[in-house]
Amino acid sequence: MRFKGVEKTNVDEYCVSEGWVRVTAGKTMDRKGNPMTIKLQGEVVPYFRDIHDAES
Numbered sequence: 001m002r003f004k005g006v007e008k009t010n011v012d013e014y015c016v017s018e019g020w021v022r023v024t025a026g027k028t029m030d031r032k033g034n035p036m037t038i039k040l041q042g043e044v045v046p047y048f049r050d051i052h053d054a055e056s
Contacts, residue, residue, distance in 0.1 A: 002045040012037055016044045 001011045003021050012035075014021040018042050028036040 002047065003040065004042040014044050014046065016046060019044055 001008050001014065002023065003014075008021065008023060010024050012022045012024060020039055021044055022037045022039050024036050025036040030036055042047070
């Protein structure tokens with residue numbers, strides 16, 4: 001996932017049409033033990049990596 005030109009690996013959910021991603025906020029947890037998330041606005045570019053790209 002690319003967000004504002006930077007590759008992100010901690011994206012929980014995203015919406016390309018509305019231009020937002022929801023990422024985990026470090027190791028913080030809510031009172032029920034679920035990870036805290038932050039919704040960020042900006043350009044979202046989802047893509048798949050090729051197997052050959054990951055090997056090199």
